[in-house]
Amino acid sequence: MAYEAKDYGKLIGMEGFSEALxxxxxxxxxxxxxxxxxxxxxxxxxxAEGKSATPEYAELKRRLGWEFNGMRLHEYYFENLGxxxxxxxxxxxxxxxxADFGSVEAWxxxxxxxxxxxxxxxxxxxxxxxxxxxxxxxxxxxDTAHPAGCTPVLIMDVFEHAFMLDYxxxxxxxxxxxxxxxxxxxxxxxxx
Numbered sequence: 001m002a003y004e005a006k007d008y009g010k011l012i013g014m015e016g017f018s019e020a021l022x023x024x025x026x027x028x029x030x031x032x033x034x035x036x037x038x039x040x041x042x043x044x045x046x047x048a049e050g051k052s053a054t055p056e057y058a059e060l061k062r063r064l065g066w067e068f069n070g071m072r073l074h075e076y077y078f079e080n081l082g083x084x085x086x087x088x089x090x091x092x093x094x095x096x097x098x099a100d101f102g103s104v105e106a107w108x109x110x111x112x113x114x115x116x117x118x119x120x121x122x123x124x125x126x127x128x129x130x131x132x133x134x135x136x137x138x139x140x141x142x143d144t145a146h147p148a149g150c151t152p153v154l155i156m157d158v159f160e161h162a163f164m165l166d167y168x169x170x171x172x173x174x175x176x177x178x179x180x181x182x183x184x185x186x187x188x189x190x191x192x
Contacts, residue, residue: 003071005033008078016177021165028161029078032070039064065143073122073142076155077162083183093153093188096127100134108179111136111154115175120159126150127191154187 008026012019039060046057087094087104094104101107107125114136115123122139129149139145156178163174 002037003033005030006075006078011078011082014082014181016166016174016180018166021163024165025074025157025161026078029071029074032067032074035067036064036071039067062143066141069142069146073124073139073152073155074157076152077122077157080154080183080186081178081181083181083185085184087182087184088188091184091188093184093191096132096134096191107134107136111156112172112175112179114138115156115158115178116171123156123158124152125154125187127153129192132192151190151192153190154182 008022008029011017011022014022043057043060043064046052046054046060051057087097089104097104097107101110111123111125117138119138119140121141124137124139125134126137126147127134127150128147129151134153135147135150137145137147156175158171158175163171167174167177
């Protein structure tokens, strides 16, 4: 069963994100969906043809993580955008953030600092499925550094394509715009 690109057109008009930036970002995401399907199809053909012991098969298996995670992380990212207003201070996400970071404000400071680090990648709030603890992680590439057994709760894309068209090198301004547009209900719904 092929993956299909989801429509995130409802985000057009979101404060702090130009239509051009969002449409470019949607096109990039659609490429990950297309390439995930292509890689899966080719791997399936190679397996059926007995070519699973080849270097080409091995490289495609490695590439699958890049394409699939590129697709999925963008979906999480777009799905936790489009909100208005702040976090529900009486909600379970705020309570968990306060328990694990000392306060929602301390978590936000750490998350923003994570997203502002030099380099390209993702800032991700993960929940450890074993302990329930929330932790902010820097994910440098789509296919590496994801903590095993953890669920992504809030995802911020900090590759240049996510902000440079609108903000140039002012990543901090993009991060502020991201925070003004978080759909906190979507993030909270990911908690276990």
